[in-house]
Amino acid sequence: MENLLSLTSFSLLISFLLLRSPSAVGFPAPAPSNNDSDFIRTSCGTTLYPELCYTSLSRYANAVQSSPAQLAKVAIGVSLSNAKRMAAYVSNLSRHADYGSDHRSAAALHDCFSNFDDAVDQIRDSLSQMKTLGSGQGSVRFQMSNVQTWMSAALTDQETCTDGFQDVPDGTVKSEVVKRSEKVKKVTSNALALVNCVAEKSG
Template sequence: MRTLSPQLLSPCCYILPSPTIIGRRPSPHRTHFIRSTCNTTDNPDICYSSIPSALAIVGITVALPMVRRVASDVSALSRKANDSYAVALSICVKTLGTAIDDVGGGLYWLRQLAEAKGRDFEFKMFSLKTELSAAITYETTCTDGFKDEPEVR
């Protein structure tokens, strides 16, 4: 049986791009690999400018089914758990459901950014950051319910 741990319950925290770095350019010393790879393409500038959003879309797209799977696993565990774990797991089921909605919302806003400009871009970027921050917060709320519980195997 799996160990019940924050790592099991929190794929968003490990896969989603951090809301604090979305919209920023990576530092120059971290972009050498990306630059050198893009320089081998026919359109290196387009390649370089599109990679951060493409990676964010991949991260969110990968995270969404993982969060759904975790929510399903937690729901199954909650039906078999003793009283104290059952309460914490039922809270997790609810908060993970909301996190799923927020990850999906983040993907929606990320896709909207491609054509956005000016204030429209700022609004959509703010919405994206809000959705991803909320998803991570809900998952943290889930794992916080287990702080005082012994590890389950």
């Protein structure tokens, strides 16, 4: 009986610790609430690619909660990660691809990397600005205007990458680069839409 009581007390203690702080005993944080997820789904409804928006951002519902500015910041961070991976992919491809006599592919890849490299810088600047939002470094409206400008420029650079392949003959390199670029453009477009929502409210 004494062992049974000790085991019960131990179980109650563990349950109490889990309720108090899951991470303190090495367990993952609780799943996001339905309200947080619903906020992200509703917000993503303002974007051009709502399903992609929701699937790429819903995992951050705990951090976002119901904050439009926090959601925009997370979306910019996701856009940055995608753009950095794309820049690295194109850079690696341009070093190892066998173009033969097709100089147009080589030129398109070189320009694409340059465009994505610029986009990474612009998205990184946007994220840095979002992290100082409302901190006194200029008005929120001014800060959001900066973010809008940089994210729009990043999206333009990404579109320029795919435009550069229009005159390139169809092939594996072209199709793969364009396909991956389109995904990154959609993520960036969604982030810009969420930024615009915050900018409208700050105005």
